[in-house]
Structures are given as structure tokens and as C-alpha cells.
């Protein structure tokens with residue numbers, strides 16, 4: 001593991017990690033149903049405990065999200081804001097989007113406008129003042145301008161000159177995966193690590209090296225090359241040879257559960273899912289969310305639909321962890337086999353048979369979003385399922401999939417092909433259509449950032 005307390009791209013003095021230790025909740029390295037943390041994961045936990053602002057990174061499947069959940073469980077809930085750059089990621093960690101916490105709208109109009117927007121909303125200002133630990137997942141999708149803006153908002157509202165007004169940051173992500181969505185022009189885009197706030201605030205940078213998602217060394221080697229934007233002829237050969245992988249049967253023994261298609265564009269995803277749903281001869285059953293407030297949850301919980309239409313035979317995917325021991329985790333795929341009769345007079349909750357054969361009723365689940373300054377989170381109750389004939393590469397970031405077909409020849413972002421390829425555990429469980437090595441891209445500045453990380457670690 002690379003441990004770089006006080007890493008500074010331009011050189012600098014590593015500050016000590018021996019700050020005042022925090023009075024944190026207990027943090028067992030493993031509890032029933034949880035993975036035991038590896039040494040390198042435990043070292044990140046220690047860095048967070050020391051009280052300094054931490055950025056930890058690592059390639060796909062190194063357990064960043066698993067670790068983040070452990071970190072969140074360790075921090076005091078009343079003083080901790082758990083956030084992520086996207087709605088999907090926020091939902092996965094039971095947090096809120098960074099934009100919603102910050103209360104600065106879309107961050108447009110310059111820093112002064114952002115500060116006055118946040119300051120004029122008492123609940124937002126109070127949330128900034130109460131916060132001691134700010135967790136940000138998928139940091140690669142936060143742009144530098146917004147990160148600098150948050151720093152000024154924090155310092156102003158907290159009346160402190162310290163970076164982020166003295167808030168401890170816990171930043172998690174992989175800059176070689178998806179970049180910030182805005183600005184859409186890749187040249188005008190700056191990453192969070194390029195901001196001046198990052199240079200001042202982040203005191204410890206740690207890198208996880210042990211990949212848990214894939215065991216096959218050849219596949220891990222291929223993924224490592226693609227992550228750095230390189231695709232050698234032998235890699236193209238390996239990927240082309242997957243073309244017919246899932247033709248004969250599905251990757252699992254259950255013929256009713258077909259491989260998920262990963263597409264680069266949302267319009268392709270919607271078209272495929274709706275087309276496949278319409279083809280099923282069975283009757284539609286709609287699940288309408290129950291919300292704790294009359295309106296506004298669609299924007300607070302964008303990844304939890306207000307209405308989900310299902311049919312017997314529909315391919316679905318879990319959007320929440322239900323049972324780690326049985327592998328029923330976010331991203332687990334299955335097929336709707338019926339609707340239970342346990343729901344009173346209605347058609348009942350969906351019954352889903354998952355890959356591996358386990359069948360269970362999937363009833364509604366609480367999805368919570370925190371609203372800046374509000375005591376209680378807002379709640380949406382909905383079945384934790386989405387249609388899964390196809391999903392977008394952007395939505396798949398963070399998931400582990402057991403089988404997928406990739407349609408990435410129209411990839412338009414650096415890191416997009418890497419995210420798609422790294423969702424599966426093995427080369428045998430994926431099939432790549434029309435492989436074109438020119439769609440593999442990594443951003444030069446990100447490559448440089450990681451090069452410097454490596455050099456700093458000796």
C-alpha cells in the first residue's frame with residue numbers, strides 16, 4: 001500500500017498524522033456479515049481516526065466502498081455529513097448529494113453568489129456549522145471550481161481560516177474512473193485535485209492496491225492497462241475473444257436470468273428496457289413510492305424512481321444490499337417470478353429469483369436523504385429494484401455484476417471503458433461487442449497525478 005501523509009504534487013512537508021485523536025464510535029475491523037478489513041484498508045481507518053483530512057483511492061474493486069461504509073459507521077452521526085457527487089452513489093451509502101448538502105444551487109454565478117445563497121438559508125448554514133466530518137464519495141466527479149467554492153463557503157459560514165473551516169474531509173474515489181460531468185468540454189474541466197482547496201486541505205493520501213473483485217491475474221493486468229488508457233494488441237485480442245462468451249447460455253446456470261447490457265448512452269438503456277418489458281406477455285404491476293413529504297423527493301433521491309413497472313419475467317437488479325451472506329447486494333441480478341400474496345388486497349410484492357437460485361420476496365425498503373439543517377431525513381419507501389436488461393456505464397460505477405454484455409464502442413468519456421470492463425469478476429462473465437481499442441482513454445492530467453503519487457511513495 002502506498003501511504004502518503006501530506007502528499008503534495010509539487011513537493012512539501014508531510015504533516016504529522018499524530019493530531020488529536022477523535023472520540024469516535026467503536027469500529028470493529030469486522031462484524032458478523034461484514035468483510036474483515038485488510039491491513040491497507042485498516043490503515044485508512046487509522047488515518048481517518050487521526051483527525052486529518054484524508055483522500056484514499058485505488059483501482060476498481062479494491063474495496064473503497066466497503067471501507068467507506070465502515071468509516072461512516074465509526075464517525076459520530078450527529079456531526080458527520082455523508083455525501084457523494086452523484087445521486088446513485090449517495091443512495092448507496094445512505095447519504096445525500098454534495099450539492100444538496102452544500103446549499104449553493106448548481107454552484108454557478110461565482111463563489112460570492114454561492115456563499116450568499118448558502119448563508120441566506122438558515123438550515124443550510126447551521127448544517128455547515130454543525131458538521132465536523134464531511135465524507136465525499138466518488139470524488140472524481142467533483143470539479144475543482146466546485147471544490148474551491150465549498151471551501152470558501154465552509155470558511156465563511158464557520159468563521160474560520162482553516163481549510164474547509166476546520167472540517168475533517170474523508171474523500172474517496174478513483175480519478176481514473178468517471179470524470180466530472182460539467183463542464184462537458186473535457187479541456188475546460190479541472191479535477192478536484194487541481195483545486196487550491198485540495199492542496200491546502202488534504203493531509204493524507206492513501207492508495208489501496210489489493211483488488212478483491214477479480215482473482216484472475218491476466219484479467220487484473222488487462223484492467224490495469226485499460227485504467228491507464230493503454231490497450232496493447234494482446235488485450236484487444238483477449239477482449240475480442242469474449243464476443244461469443246454468453247451466447248450459448250447465460251453466465252449462470254439459470255437460463256431465465258440473462259446478462260445485463262452495459263451501454264454508454266442513457267437513451268439506449270431506456271429503449272432496451274422498455275422494449276424488453278413490452279415483449280413480455282405477462283401483466284404489468286406498478287409500485288408507487290410512499291414518500292415522507294408530499295413533493296420534492298424526485299430531486300433528492302433521483303435514483304429511486306417514484307414508479308416502477310414490473311412483470312413476471314422482468315430482468316431486475318437490486319439497488320440496495322439486502323443480505324451480504326447470500327450475495328444479495330446492490331447490483332445482484334435476478335428475474336421476477338411472481339408477486340407474493342402478503343400485501344393485502346393488491347398483487348403483492350415482487351418475488352425475485354436471484355443468480356445462485358435464492359428466491360425471496362423483495363418488499364419495500366426505506367431510502368433516506370438528508371436535507372441540510374433538517375433534524376430528520378426524508379424517506380422514500382420503494383421496492384429496491386430496477387429493470388436490468390440494460391443499465392448505463394455511469395449507473396454501473398460502484399457495482400459488481402456477475403455477467404454483462406458491453407456496448408462501449410461509442411464511449412465518450414475518459415475512464416468510461418475501464419468502469420464498464422471492471423464491473424465483472426472474470427473475463428468469462430463478460431462479452432464485448434465490436435471492440436475498438438481507440439475508445440480506451442485516460443486523462444493526461446489524471447495520469448500525471450497518479451504518476452506523482454507513485455513517485456512520492458518511492
Ligand SMILES: Nc1ncnc2c1ncn2[C@@H]1O[C@H](COP(=O)(O)OP(=O)(O)OP(=O)(O)O)[C@@H](O)[C@H]1O
Nearest residue numbers: 035036037038060061062063064065066212213398
Ligand atoms: N476486505 C475485503 N475482503 C474481501 N472482499 C472484499 C473486501 N473489501 C471489499 N471486498 C469485495 O470486493 C468487491 C469490490 O468492493 P467495492 O465495491 O467496495 O470496491 P470499490 O473499490 O468501491 O470498487 P469501484 O471503484 O468499482 O466502486 C466487493 O464484492 C466487496 O464485497
